[in-house]
Amino acid sequence: MPGAVEQDRLRIDKWLWYARVTKSRSLAQKLATSGHVRVNKERVTGASQQVRVDDVLTVALERRVLVLRIQALGNRRGPASEARLLYEDLSPPPPPPAERPSPVAVRDAGSGRPTKRERRQMQSFFAEDEGQD
Numbered sequence: 001m002p003g004a005v006e007q008d009r010l011r012i013d014k015w016l017w018y019a020r021v022t023k024s025r026s027l028a029q030k031l032a033t034s035g036h037v038r039v040n041k042e043r044v045t046g047a048s049q050q051v052r053v054d055d056v057l058t059v060a061l062e063r064r065v066l067v068l069r070i071q072a073l074g075n076r077r078g079p080a081s082e083a084r085l086l087y088e089d090l091s092p093p094p095p096p097p098a099e100r101p102s103p104v105a106v107r108d109a110g111s112g113r114p115t116k117r118e119r120r121q122m123q124s125f126f127a128e129d130e131g132q133d
Contacts, residue, residue: 008052008053008073009050009051009052009073010050010051010052010073010074011047011048011049011050011051012028012032012037012039012044012047012048012049012050012051012057013025013028013029013031013032013047013048014028015051015070015073015074015086016028016031016032016037016059017077018073018074018075018076018077018078018083018086019068019074019083019086019087020077020080020083021059021066021068028047029047031059032044032046032047032049033045033046033047036059036060036061037057037058037059037060038057038058038059039051039055039056039057040055040056041056041058051070051073052070052073053070053071053072053073054069054070055069055070056068056069056070056090057069057070057087064091064094065091065092066089066091067089067090067091067092068087068088068089068090068091069087069088069090070086070087071085071086071087071088072085072086073086074086
């Protein structure tokens with residue numbers, strides 16, 4: 001009975017799309033084939049790899065890493081509240097604000113754009129740096 005075997009598994013690209021990890025199915029396919037997804041610590045090699053309930057997915061996105069335990073496979077891409085029931089989020093919490101890297105250039109609030117004099121000082125400062133190479 002092949003239908004019973006297929007019911008307890010689902011393609012990883014479909015599941016990522018159903019769970020709203022990606023915006024489209026084609027993006028889910030690209031994510032799965034790019035090597036940024038692991039199922040039970042094994043790297044996913046293709047979008048057609050099968051997943052089942054209780055598998056743990058590790059998804060490396062651009063700015064964060066998701067660790068998700070599959071709770072249900074789903075059968076459609078529903079609203080976000082329905083998609084949230086498909087997994088349990090085991091992701092590590094984001095770092096506290098003190099540990100985040102500071103922005104490159106910080107200006108005092110309300111100071112506005114640099115004046116002409118400040119711009120000339122910055123240009124001469126950067127010109128001196130380039131001359132030292």
